[in-house]
Amino acid sequence: MAQFKGPADFKAAQFKNTATFIDAHFLDANFDYAEFEGESLFDGTWFNGTLSLQRTKYDNLNMRLSHVHDLAYDDTAYFLLIENFKKLGFTDDANKCYYSYRCKHGWELWRRREYLTWFLDSLAWWSYGYGLQPWQPLGWSALLILMAGVFFWRSSTIKKKDDQSKGVSFLEALLLGATYYTSGASNIISSRPKEFAPQASARYVIVLLRLLGWIFFILFLATLGRTV
Numbered sequence: 001m002a003q004f005k006g007p008a009d010f011k012a013a014q015f016k017n018t019a020t021f022i023d024a025h026f027l028d029a030n031f032d033y034a035e036f037e038g039e040s041l042f043d044g045t046w047f048n049g050t051l052s053l054q055r056t057k058y059d060n061l062n063m064r065l066s067h068v069h070d071l072a073y074d075d076t077a078y079f080l081l082i083e084n085f086k087k088l089g090f091t092d093d094a095n096k097c098y099y100s101y102r103c104k105h106g107w108e109l110w111r112r113r114e115y116l117t118w119f120l121d122s123l124a125w126w127s128y129g130y131g132l133q134p135w136q137p138l139g140w141s142a143l144l145i146l147m148a149g150v151f152f153w154r155s156s157t158i159k160k161k162d163d164q165s166k167g168v169s170f171l172e173a174l175l176l177g178a179t180y181y182t183s184g185a186s187n188i189i190s191s192r193p194k195e196f197a198p199q200a201s202a203r204y205v206i207v208l209l210r211l212l213g214w215i216f217f218i219l220f221l222a223t224l225g226r227t228v
Contacts, residue, residue, distance in 0.1 A: 128223045
C-alpha cells in the first residue's frame, strides 16, 4: 500500500499500460494533462486532499467519489468524471459528482459577478438540490403548510360558514393549509374545503399557496424520477 505524505505530481504523465494505485493514500494529487492508455485501477485509493484531473485523458477511472475529499474545479474534468461513473454503473457517484459540480459552479458564477445567473442557480439549489435532493421540496412544503396554518389561525381570516363569529382552531388551520397546498397539485389528492369561507388577505394567501403547491409537487416528482 503506497502512501504519499506530500503532494503527488503526475502532471502530463503517460501511463502506457495498466496503472495500478490500489489502496494507495494521497494528500494532494495532480494528474493534469496525464494520459491513461490502459486500465487505471484506483480501487480502495483515498485522496485526502485535492485531486486535480484537468485535461486528463482516460477510458475509465476505477475509483469512488466517496474516497475523494475534494475535486479541483474544472468543467471538463467534472463532466468526464460524471460520464465515467455512469459507464462504470456508479449512479450514486455520478449524481454526487454532478451535485458537487453545481455547487462549485454556483460559487464560480458569484466570483465572476454573474449575479442574475447565480441567483437562478441558487434557486435551483435551495428548492430541490439541483434535482438530486427529493427531501428538499418536501421540507419546503412542510414549512409552507406550517406558515400558512399559523397565518390562518392568528389572523382569523377564515370563518366557518355555519358560524361566522368564530375562526378556526390551530389544528383546523394547519389542516386547511395542507388541504389548500395539496389542492394546488391535484384535486385528486385533495379538494378545496367548502365548509370554510376565506376572507380578506386569506384569499390571496390561498392562491399563492396553491401555486407553490403545484410548483413543489412538480419539483418533487422530477427529483424523485431522477434519483430513484
